[in-house]
Amino acid sequence: MMAGLFVFAGGFFGAIFRYLASAPLNARAAASGAALPWGTLGVNLSGAFLFGALESALPLSSALRPLLLTGFLGGYTTFSALMLEIDDRWQNRRPAAVAYAALSFLGGPIAVLLGAAFVPRWI
Template sequence: MNLRRVFFVALGGTVGTAARLALGLLLTDAGVLPVLIANVVGAFLIGILTARLPHATDLRLLLGTGVLGGFTTYSAFMTGTVQLWTDAPLAALAYAAGSLVLGVAAVALGLRLGRPRAGVAA
């Protein structure tokens, strides 16, 4: 095991989870919106990062696995969906489907925008 890489992931995860908490505190009364925003923005940024750093470098581990892995959250997404389901099943389905569609679209857009263009230095 490479402890330097573990340190980068842990450091990035600390930053990412703190950023997600800050977003949640900023949008306290917004229901599941902070998680949706974190997941879509995180998916977009992961797409860009993957296009720019296709191999597992220390920087990709710090920013991708660490920061963006800590910022995005599948568990909060599922919890929010189940909580919505209790009072509003259709809203829960829309949230889950919308999160999936927006997440995939955000990654695809990030990959497209993040890829270096021919003749342009990266």
């Protein structure tokens, strides 16, 4: 029961942080005619990096895992917006869709590995 409440609370704050971090960057990118939604890409890659860092730093028994990994980072990162934005670019700018998908699907796992490799050494 407590783990469920931790996931809920983490997801609540993660979604708010995602909106605050990505909305201004996406609006600026759209206004400037940028081909990529830099806000969504930024939160997904930074969330992947944080996931790698926290997953390797927190003990498996830590009560913070549901709060931070499943809740906060689950709410902070967004797979559905990524799919919608790839589809939107596919309709209008196919090279941008391919570039965005490649950056997201290759950059995400790389960011997780970098977070897992470097951050625990600093803690």
